[in-house]
Amino acid sequence: MTKNQFIELVKSEQNSLRGFLLALCCGNRDEADEIAQETLIKAYLSVSSYSDRGRFRSWVFKIAYNTFLNHRSAARTYESLEEGKLLAGPYSADASYVHEELYLALGTLPPKERSAITLHYLTGYSIKEIAAISDSTEDAVKKQLSRGRDKLKNILQK
Amino acid sequence: MTPDKDIHTLFDSAKSEFEDNEVFLQTLIRSLDKVEYIKQMQDRQIRRYRHTVIYALVAGVCAGTFAMVTIGNIPSDFLQSLSENANLLQVPFLEPRTVLNMAVSLFIGASVFWIARNVQEIRQTLGR
Numbered sequence: 511m512t513k514n515q516f517i518e519l520v521k522s523e524q525n526s527l528r529g530f531l532l533a534l535c536c537g538n539r540d541e542a543d544e545i546a547q548e549t550l551i552k553a554y555l556s557v558s559s560y561s562d563r564g565r566f567r568s569w570v571f572k573i574a575y576n577t578f579l580n581h582r583s584a585a586r587t588y589e590s591l592e593e594g595k596l597l598a599g600p601y602s603a604d605a606s607y608v609h610e611e612l613y614l615a616l617g618t619l620p621p622k623e624r625s626a627i628t629l630h631y632l633t634g635y636s637i638k639e640i641a642a643i644s645d646s647t648e649d650a651v652k653k654q655l656s657r658g659r660d661k662l663k664n665i666l667q668k
Numbered sequence: 669m670t671p672d673k674d675i676h677t678l679f680d681s682a683k684s685e686f687e688d689n690e691v692f693l694q695t696l697i698r699s700l701d702k703v704e705y706i707k708q709m710q711d712r713q714i715r716r717y718r719h720t721v722i723y724a725l726v727a728g729v730c731a732g733t734f735a736m737v738t739i740g741n742i743p744s745d746f747l748q749s750l751s752e753n754a755n756l757l758q759v760p761f762l763e764p765r766t767v768l769n770m771a772v773s774l775f776i777g778a779s780v781f782w783i784a785r786n787v788q789e790i791r792q793t794l795g796r
Binding site: 631666 | 674675678679683686693696697
């Protein structure tokens, strides 16, 4: 794949990738974009291993998922919405940051649950696809989704 | 509405549109250009190492062949001159033929070391 072909694919997928990472980073756009750039450079460097033609998005999401888990933002989990509001304050002033409650609620979930929930509800991936992206079993994804969903509901209902 | 649908609705409304997609893409293209440059440099370096190894191998084979062919047919006046030089260096205990053998051995040894070092460097470069 040439650089231009790669860029064409990125053009069509960058919105969903950035949206996914923005949710994972709880609305922190700078961090999300930093991870997105790192993801795409990693993808470009390993483009020769991209054999699953036509499934570019899943392949890039898998790299994004692993890059996120290795990033400092994955290590940050809020104990509560209040703590999230306190800690996220300085960078939440982004103009597009209009879904603060949801992002902060996501921030209280452990990274793997946050990823499963985001992949399922934001990008519409099935359990099978999420299992492939996160290199885990379908049962594990079901548990992550169930736990994450319960926590999210409890937090948002408060 | 079920709680699951609630979450779906919440996420649907949270789907972001990015107005700075072009800026993001330009940043990426600049990074990819740098990656391309580094890749080209590395490829060039690997090619250079490969050529060096080939040259070293050819030099080693030529030196070895030359030594095998000529060492038994060295003109006696050449050996005589070597002997005189050896005397000048005050190493009379070394036979001229021994000195020549040592020189050829050193040359071949250095060639082998050179090849080994280059192979090592290539392996390190490829192991990135």
